[in-house]
Amino acid sequence: MTDLPPFLVALPLVASVVVLFAGLVRSETGWPIAAMAGLGQLGLAGYVAYQVFTAGPTSYVVGGYEAFYGIELVIDGLSASVVVLIAAVSLGVLAFARTAGPRGNPFYATYLLLVGGLTGVVITGDVFNMYVFIEISGLTAYALVASGDTGRSAVAALKYLIVGTVGASLYLLGVGYAYIGTGTLNMADLSAALPTVADGLGYQSTLVQTAFAFIAIGLFIKTAVFPLHTWQPEAYAGSPDSVSGFISALVSTTFAYALIRISLTVFTPDFFAAVDAAQTLLIVGAVVSIVAGSALAVSQSEIKRMLAYSSVSQFGLVLAGLAVLNQTALIGATVHLVGHAIMKGGLFLAAGLIATATGAREVHEYEGLSERMPYAAGAFAVLAFAMVGVPPAVGFVGKWYIAVGAVQAQLWPLAAVILLSTLLTLAYFARLVERMYFREPAATGDLAEGEGTADTRPDAVVADGGRPSVGMYVVVVVAAVLAVALGAAVVPFAEYLQPTIDLLLP
Amino acid sequence: MTEITPSLRPLAAVLVPAIAIVPILLSGRRPNLRESWTVLAALGAFGIVASMVPxxxxxxxxxxxxxxxxxxxQFTLRADALGILFGLLASLxxxxxxxxxxGYMRGLDEHDQTRYFAAFAASVASAIGVAFAGNLFVIFVFYELLTVATYPLVAHDETxxxxAAGRKYLTYxxxxxxxxxxxxxxxxxxTAGGTAAGTTAFTPGGIAALATADPMIARVAFALLAGGFGVKAALMPLHSWLPDAMVAPTPVSGLLHAVAVVKSGVFGIARVVLDIYGPGLVGELGMGTILAAVAAFTLxxxxxxxxxxxxxxxRLAFSTVSQLSYIVLGLAVGAAAAPGRASAYALVGGLLHIPAHAFMKLTLFFCAGALHVETHTDDISNxxxxxxxxxxxxxxFAVAAAGMAGIPLVAGFVSKYFLLIGTVSAGNVIFAAALLISGVLNIAYFWPVVYTAFFEKPTESDPKPLVEGPLGGRFAGTDPGTAEGLVTDGGRDDRHTDGGDPSDDEADTDHGFAESHEGQGIEDKIDAAEQLHHEHGPDERLDWEHRRWIGExxxxxxxxxxxxxxLGSVVLGIVPDTAVFLEIVRLIVENVTGVVV
Amino acid sequence: MIDALAAGPVDLLATRSYYAGTFLLLGIGAYVMIASPNLVKKVIGMNIFQTGIFLFFIASAYVDGAQNPIVGPKATGPFVSPLPHVLILTAIVVGVSLTAVALGLIVRIYNEYGTLEADVLQEVRSDD
Known part of the structure; x- marks a missing residue:
């Protein structure tokens, strides 16, 4: 047991307040403080993860109130991985946002608050506490989406807010059911108490099943599983580039984590064994998301919307990894959760970089891009192929675990869809790669006009950045390199993860 | 018998061309330096592979x-006999x-030569990776990388x-x-069989655990693997990307779409048949006959x-489709037949056809490319x-075409001889008949090319069989030399003849050909006509300029x-035993079946 | 709790009136959010939706004939469960901040587009 877990949440929260007040004194103080906090967070997360992976799961009772009344923070291998991911990605995006904007201390304060909220969701061991953190992350995410200065951002943020609140409220309703049945909110206590509720009827009782249904649907909305994804494309496309990179990489990821956590820790595999409908719900959500998300992605003409629908499809894959309910697939879901965050974050940032430099935001504007921006186009292509699942990139490895898991569980239709998802993903990325490398840019007159409209278009979210900086290039290229290199790191990672997986899915 | 020697050489053979990409890209401004990197890497890779042969x-x-x-x-690269066969071929x-x-790229003054040479090196690295892959997953990794690396070459023209050809290629x-x-x-x-982890490592003669597995799922897995590799091996009906991919520059068509890429598919099938399932199990599952039937149909x-x-x-592309199926047929018949000499002969024939076809088809493509560079002629009728x-x-061209048709003294004869012996002694009359019919057809589609090149004049050429009329020659009923309107290649008559912008009339064709690049029909005729000169003789007929046989x-x-x-095709045909390939093939077959051929 | 299920539907409604109220509020809230084109009304709908859930929690804490959970020398149980009250207090705070952010956004949308109607907004934006 260690005293560090609460600092994972406290550090960004305190830093956020510091940034806000520092802004009252001097306006240019936001970035350095946020960067320091981000570095500290990464160090802290890395250290905690190291401890967890070497010494096993750790927990911390907040304020000395023992669990049942008090709030417990629990960190196992799965949450440690996601905590490190959040710290690392937020630092990377911060580096990108320095020139890409938006700037200003309120932005950095909100940003740090979101980091704290997401970290809280991941490390809490209490379902109501999780709700509070979900709402903190939600509120800050809405505010960040709206930081784009345009009407489009505001409309996107409002839609996100309303739909997101419904999702969180449904989650709360589900928690209410579970609480009424068991009288506890602690995850470990809940999982022990749920089998005995309603005079021993346990998992078969309507109460438990309703609780699961509300929680699952609520988190489906937050994760943007088809057809509950409606907030997501506009929120990603309407927010400033740094924000869409950050949100796409982390927010859905965190809520997908929450779904895995609630499903396996609170409801446990025994629940799914007893209630077929629960597993069916997950499988159907996964299959529909994969197929429909890809199909919608193909039909988009705006890059960021296309990437957003791609996320719908990829989270279908993560959900599939959970729905299979065996160890191999769960490792796959975790790997893909982390891998997708890096790839999709990188793609959004690359798109932002390209838009900053050339004003290109539409698929057709990417024609001949490789001539104008070889490094950005190269990184984009590498990330795209990694996402398609070309080995040995991390996108392939995650998919491989999930597919093997599905075959082991003999869920043939699901396995088929997982394998086909490669082709579906290819369908929307190949046309971009083709445009970047094998088309001449539009005639110069058109291009100039295109740039003009891109900047003056009222709906376009133009960051106040201007010329791309070296830092932006570095972040994007590092993401591309990581997307390939992490593929090799999966086997040791899976070994570290194994004890946690054994606990979750005995 | 076989001992495994830990060595870095298989890895080095893959890495040399892969690393060469970096200097090639960096020296893009200086073509001579860039090309010397390519040559250096090619020689290096070949040297490394060759050093493993003994x-x-x-x-x-x-x-x-x-x-x-x-x-x-495990991520294993291993050079066994089968791997070295393909690796040696690709690197040589x-x-x-x-x-x-x-010569080709400079002769045409092509654009983006740096990207071309870099992608070429990447393709070869992946192909050698396919050759030396130690299990199904490593082969899959390189198989996918090969796809990615070849894509820029297919779409090179940017028309x-x-x-469209690139898209089709990627999709397929x-x-x-x-x-x-x-x-x-x-x-x-x-292969896991309920235990912790299975295996996909290549084992000569097949993985033992598969023989006891559920036969139905084993069949499905075989069909998926054979079908998956069959795409690159251009088995019908999965072949249609290959003729379209001919839009690529000719060296690409030559090395990749006659040797490295398509053979990686065939090679994959060979690995599956020989080293995953083993010929015996494939036969037991009844998949050998099905595969053989598909191959016979295709060829x-x-x-x-x-x-x-x-x-x-x-025409060469479809010839490739057909010839690749010889290899698959050899493997399939070898698997379907009862273990013994017949099976072994068929396997030897199929595997030997890998290098034999490579040499011959490369010659043919090089010839087609040379014609294109020097005379801008691509249509046989011109x-x-x-x-x-x-x-x-x-x-x-004539020598290689003869070899394709299986005429003795050229490489194709030896491999087809083994194939035929194998099929006949296995008692598969239908497959033997298919081989013979295809042999006749080979002559039928190559002979007109040779004939028209040497024995006709531009002003008095006969229409060719089936291309311009069902029978050709004087039966075709058209005035020789005025066959423009009869070009049967899919309604290309409506094209503008001013050689204009190719991008605005993309819809009228599904061949995957850029008109300005590889002209067809009328455009090609115009290009060709520009090369014709009036002879100095008394009649002043139009004719090609005469050049001497010394390289002018x-x-x-x-x-x-x-x-x-x-020369390679001839050497393989005359003294197959001294050319190292037959020896390797014999070793492979011996390892798998235990029969010494 | 299970016994109540055995009774008739009318009894069920009578004993679980808070339950019916909860879902009535949820329904009304959801309906307003979806059906009303006015952005402010959508936010009101969202508030109603949340209120339904608050009611659900608070009602679950109710114990027949129990006292306020203020522990002192005179207090002798049973008490109403205090935990849901605390939880909902938090949830209300969250709800208030959500409403504040939502209204802030609506002000911005109004400044930008000059309308609060979702359908008009869509037209204005597609014209851009």
Whole structure:
């Protein structure tokens, strides 16, 4: 047991307040403080993860109130991985946002608050506490989406807010059911108490099943599983580039984590064994998301919307990894959760970089891009192929675990869809790669006009950045390199993860 | 018998061309330096592969272990006999193709040559990776990388047709990749047999655990694997990307779409048949006969389609489709037949056809490319008398074409001989008949090319069979030399004849050809006509300029590789036992079946 | 709790009136959010939706004939469960901040587009 877990949440929260007040004194103080906090967070997360992976799961009772009344923070291998991911990605995006904007201390304060909220969701061991953190992350995410200065951002943020609140409220309703049945909110206590509720009827009782249904649907909305994804494309496309990179990489990821956590820790595999409908719900959500998300992605003409629908499809894959309910697939879901965050974050940032430099935001504007921006186009292509699942990139490895898991569980239709998802993903990325490398840019007159409209278009979210900086290039290229290199790191990672997986899915 | 020697050489063979990409990209501004990197890497890779040949022939296997890639799946590169066969072939032919590429790309003053040479090196690295892959997953990794690396080459022209061909190529081959992936997952799961982890490592004679697995799922897995590799092997009906991919520059068509890429598919099938399932199990599962039937169908039908192609590269492409199926047929018949000499003969024939076809088809493509560079002629109907202009080229073409048809003294004869012996002694009359019919068809589609090049004049050429009329010759009923309106290549009559912008009339064709690049029909005729000169003789007929047989016709950068490849086909045909390939093939078959051929 | 299920539907409604109220509020809230084109009304709908859930929690804490959970020398149980009250207090705070952010956004949308109607907004934006 260690005293560090609460600092994972406290550090960004305190830093956020510091940034806000520092802004009252001097306006240019936001970035350095946020960067320091981000570095500290990464160090802290890395250290905690190291401890967890070497010494096993750790927990911390907040304020000395023992669990049942008090709030417990629990960190196992799965949450440690996601905590490190959040710290690392937020630092990377911060580096990108320095020139890409938006700037200003309120932005950095909100940003740090979101980091704290997401970290809280991941490390809490209490379902109501999780709700509070979900709402903190939600509120800050809405505010960040709206930081784009345009009407489009505001409309996107409002839609996100309303739909997101419904999702969180449904989650709360589900928690209410579970609480009424068991009288506890602690995850470990809940999982022990749920089998005995309603005079021993346990998992078969309507109460438990309703609780699961509300929680699952609520988190489906937050994760943007088809057809509950409606907030997501506009929120990603309407927010400033740094924000869409950050949100796409982390927010859905965190809520997908929450779904895995609630499903396996609170409801446990025994629940799914007893209630077929629960597993069916997950499988159907996964299959529909994969197929429909890809199909919608193909039909988009705006890059960021296309990437957003791609996320719908990829989270279908993560959900599939959970729905299979065996160890191999769960490792796959975790790997893909982390891998997708890096790839999709990188793609959004690359798109932002390209838009900053050339004003290109539409698929057709990417024609001949490789001539104008070889490094950005190269990184984009590498990330795209990694996402398609070309080995040995991390996108392939995650998919491989999930597919093997599905075959082991003999869920043939699901396995088929997982394998086909490669082709579906290819369908929307190949046309971009083709445009970047094998088309001449539009005639110069058109291009100039295109740039003009891109900047003056009222709906376009133009960051106040201007010329791309070296830092932006570095972040994007590092993401591309990581997307390939992490593929090799999966086997040791899976070994570290194994004890946690054994606990979750005995 | 076989001992595994840990060695870094298989890895080095893959890494040398892979690393060469970096200096190639960096020296893009200085073509001579850039090309010397290519040649250096090609020679280096070939040297490394060749240095392993004696060891492999004496029974050792070189392996590089790179640790676990996935749980239960080692990232292993190993050079065994089968791997060395393909690796040697790819690296040797890369050397000569490198020289040819220089002549071709500079002769045409192509754009984006740096990207071209870099992608070429990446493709070869992946192909050698396919050759030395130690298990199904490593082969899948390189198979996918090969797809990615070849895509820029297919779409090189950046015309609408080239992009369409690139899209088709990606779709087909990634589809195949998915099937391979699915099959590999199934094999992995089947061989696990309830225990912790399965295996997909290549074992001569097959993985033992598969024999006891659920036969139905084993069949599905085999179908997925064979189908997945069959895409690149251009088995019908999965072949249609290959003729379209001919839009790529000719060296690409030559090395990749006659040797490296398509053979990686065939090679994959060989690995699956020989080293995953083992010929015996494939036969037991009843999959050998099915595969053989698909192959026999492909080789006959593709030959017939080839007859109707007027564009030389398209005709060669369908010929490739057909010839690849010889290899698959050999493997399949070898698997379907009862273990013994018949099976072994068929296997030897199929495997030997890998190098034999490679040499011959490379010659043919190099010839087609040389014709394109020197005379801008791509359609066979415009090649009447071209033998005067390009004597060495067309001479080499004639030799290789004879080999394709299985005429003795050229490489194709030896492999087809083994194939035929194998099929006949296995008692498969139908497959034997298919082989013979296809042999006749081979002559039928290659002879007119040779004939028109050497024995006709531009002003008095006969229409060719099936291309311009069902029977050709004087039965065709058209005035010789005025056959413009009758070009049957799919309604191309409506094209503008001003050689204008190719991008605005993309819709009228599905061949995947950019008109300005590889002209067809009328445009090609115009290009060809510009090359014709009035003879100095009394009648002042139009004719090709006469060039002598000493290399005046083109640069030695192209003629050298052509002669080398043609010579290779002849050496393989006359003294197959001294050329190392037959020895390797015998070793492979002996390892798998235990029969000494 | 299970016994109540055995009774008739009318009894069920009578004993579980808070339950019916909860879902009535949820329904009304959801309906307003979806059906009303006015952005402010959508936010009101969202508030109603949340209120339904608050009611659900608070009602679950109710114990027949119990006292306020203020522990002192005179207090002798049973007490109403205090935990849901605390939880909902938090949730209300969250709800208030959500409403504040939502209204802030609506002000911005109004400044930008000059309308609060979702359908008009869509037209204005597609014209851009």
């Amino acid at each position: 060891g492999v022939l004496s029974g050792s296997v070189y392996a590089t272990q790179l640790g676990a890639f996935l749980p239960g799946v 032919l890369w050397v000569i193709t490198s020289f040819y590429s220089m 609408e047709e080239a992009r 081959t990634f589809g195949g990749g998915v099937a391979v992936f699915a099959g590999a997952v199934l094999v992995f799961w089947l 006959v039908v593709a030959s017939i389609i080839a007859l109707r192609q007027d564009n030389l590269k398209r 090649m009447a008398g071209i033998g005067h202009r390009m004597p060495v080229t067309m001479g080499a 016709e083109s640069t030695w950068l192209m003629l050298g590789p052509i002669c080398f490849a043609a």
